[in-house]
Amino acid sequence: MRTFLARLTVRASDWAMALAEIGIALMMFHVVTEIVSRRLFRVSLDAVPEIVGYYYMASVIFLSLAYVTRAEGHVAATLFTDLLPIKVQSLLMGIVLVILGGVMTVFAWQMGIEAVRMTRIGEFHQGATLNLPTWPSRWFPPVGAVLMALMAFLMALDKLIGQQTVAQVATEDLPPEQQPEQQEEQLRKELA
């Protein structure tokens, strides 16, 4: 059961990350399109800053949170805890992850309330020529926070029990400096 839930959550975080990747790619293309259109054709696309902010930024940040948690990519200081025995470290990290899960649950709940409210009133941004609906983007935060909370709880269990059910993030997705040397070499060869 736990293993199944872990696999499901990992899969969901992968998909959410894929959406975030689409978000960042669109961010780049949309802004460049606006620059080119404005410069060459003197036509400004409407509401680009708002689309970038409400859709691309919201998806990039919120949808990737669970993945970042899984990759242990959040900033933390290890100065004092490094001195502790490994077992105590695991226990401590387990507790911190439980608290993280709890906090993200509260986030999800609160931002969910706001998402429902904004969906009901059909929140929009008034652009120069169009009314851009913005309420759909209100759902990125609660969805991202729920996933992150789930991920944190599952990882906490792993730490506390000492098993691994949450699959680690593939190292090739991390910045190259975390990858083994050969892998970077491999990448080079592939390119050559």
Next chain:
Amino acid sequence: FTYSSWTPPAAPNNRLGTVPMFERITESLAGTDDAMTFENFMGGQLFNNTTTLPAIRDGIIDGGVLVPAYNGAELRTHVTLGETQALINDGLSGAAAATEALLLNCPGCLEEYAAQNVLPLGTYASTPYYLMCNFEVTSIADLQGRRSAEGNPMFNRWAQRIGMSRQSLSPPDFQQALQRGSVDCVFAPKDWLVAYSLADAVVSIVDDVSHGAFSAVVLMGVNTNTWAGMTEAQREAFRREMPQAIMDVTNGYYIDEARGMAAAEEAGIKLVNLGEEYAQVWADFQEAERAEIVQAANGRGAAGAEELVDRFSELLVEWEGIAEEVDRDPDAIAERMYERIFAQLPF
């Protein structure tokens, strides 16, 4: 009573509006059972233009400054009054008329605010907007194909009308955009020559035709629970002081306009007149705007836009008359606002 605004402490709505108003209320009620103290968070310490409304709604703060366009979905109907900029030639009468329209003639607006747990206590106005460019404008033909920056749909339509392309930027970006030539012109009130350093980058200002004053800034939106929990004496103190504060702020923008023009002179900015042709195009545009406003309101799903715009236009004429009558004395207009509007409020 906690209050939040996102404009700098030195902006007229703080310096001449809420700050002295809170002092006056504190003083007038001091020593009585109704004594009040205020905590004024200015300059966006707490909330910005979009988050102030939900913050008042949830009671994080008791009051704040609001612009309906930033919460367009919640305040669809009041946005309509904000769209009337092209019709308003003068800030003082515009502020009074917009306040009367909001408080006594727009039940839809008040319902919208009530749904957000907010009671709006009147709006102030900017000074008229002018066209300011980073080159010397000599004729309307010069504007053809130029780039303009704007912050609202009305200027998008106007820019199109005179053959300019547009880019939406926020005022803090105007100076840099003009300097680098990302845009050639901006539409802005003259006090921004100093407030947003536009005098550093503007070369000429089209001075003979203004482009309307913006009159839909709610100086004080109060949380309805806070309002209900106040004593009658406290509420009356607010009703008494609001018109004065609204006029002090609006008049303050005129004082800052003069300061902006002094800066323009010092910077050697040319004031140009484009004459009859430009004025005529603008007048035609003003006429067409009524239909545009109603159409936009219908697109938003705001009810009763046509009646609201008509009623507002009538009020505008009446208040222009009153302003003439009292020689544009802000204190006298404030007194008339109290009699006509604030003394009549059912809340």
Next chain:
Amino acid sequence: MSNLAIGFAGFAAIVGLIGLRFHVGLALIIVAFTGLMLITNIDIALSMLRVLPYDFVTDWDLSAVPMFLLMGAIAHRSGMTASLFDVARLWFSRMPGGLAVATNFACAGFSSASGSSLATTMAIGRITIPEMRKYHYDPGLAAGIVACGGTLGVLIPPSIILVLYGIFAEVSIAKLFMAGVLPGLLTAGVYFGQIVLRCWLNPSLAPPVPDHPSWSERLRALRTIWPLPLLILAVIGGIYTGIATPTEAGALGAFLALLIALAQRRMTVRIFRQAARESIMATASIFFVAIGALLLTRFMAFSGVPMFLAGLVADYSVDTTTMILITLAIYLVLGMFLDPLGMMLLTLPVMLPMFQAAGMDLIWFGILMVKFIEIGLITPPVGLNVYAVKLLAPDYKLQEIFRGALWFLLAEILIIGLLITFPQITLFLPSIM
């Protein structure tokens, strides 16, 4: 407990939680939430969670961060930066710490286009840190220069913080920008001297290069690296010619990097996805911390701590010099915990009238204040630029980075001393315009 006491207790709690290996963002959120709950009530604290994070994240201006990161990640993963070290080695062969020196000036150059410290640190750091690591630069030096070089971003125009200060203080933004130029260059110069001196005294910080390369070797090395300076110059040029705003420039840079990589046949869908994913992760991590910082600012506003501290300036100042020194001390304390923008918004309403009354030049004060608050980005326990570097180099220890940044803090003290003693450094350029 009084609100002030709750505020100060919050500072202590942050140190404690971060020490216990709580994620920094989590620690800030917990402290801010608890503090708000104690000062106001739980409904208000919950409402802050509903209202603020979404509004913060959906800010268009902040989109420059993921975009500049993407530019750096594409450049690095497509091999554009691979021979950066060779070039620095060949061109700065006689100079100790050549690559760190190059990084310093890259930050200065990039600052002249980007308005934000964080964007500068992330864009340049993503390109130069992996190369410095590969050649065994001391982590403290490599990370320190990137974290601190980023702070040049707000002094050398354009600068988002200076624009905001100008609007707050109602002084000319153009004059503020001119005023920032010499202090910015002075800072870059002192950093440069400091790097060279340290590497010269302690060659283990940066690998020494014994050979004396010929000019043909030097030019040959350039042949492989030319797209990189071209890319950065195109971004700077795009902003200065008004083609793109500083916010848009990030997207332009990422797109150009993509084009160059495609032209060199060094881009695949897989590589692009990895670059995107990496940029997203760094952005999300730093935003998680920033959301905590944002909530903390609101907690601090309600606690009254910053206003209380700012008020001390008036109480203890005997002349303008003590006034400035006390201000510096207060910003150092606040800067340990708060982000620059929050700090500025919370203290300026109290500080500005005081300095105005003291007859101080508000342009001069603006530059000094920006210097003071930017130091907060590199001081523990909460230092956003240091965290940014940590995300770019996850294997560096946080304490190593903070320690590396300490050397630059010493340099800052010298620079601030110079700026206070010689106001002309700041005021000369604006006076001639």
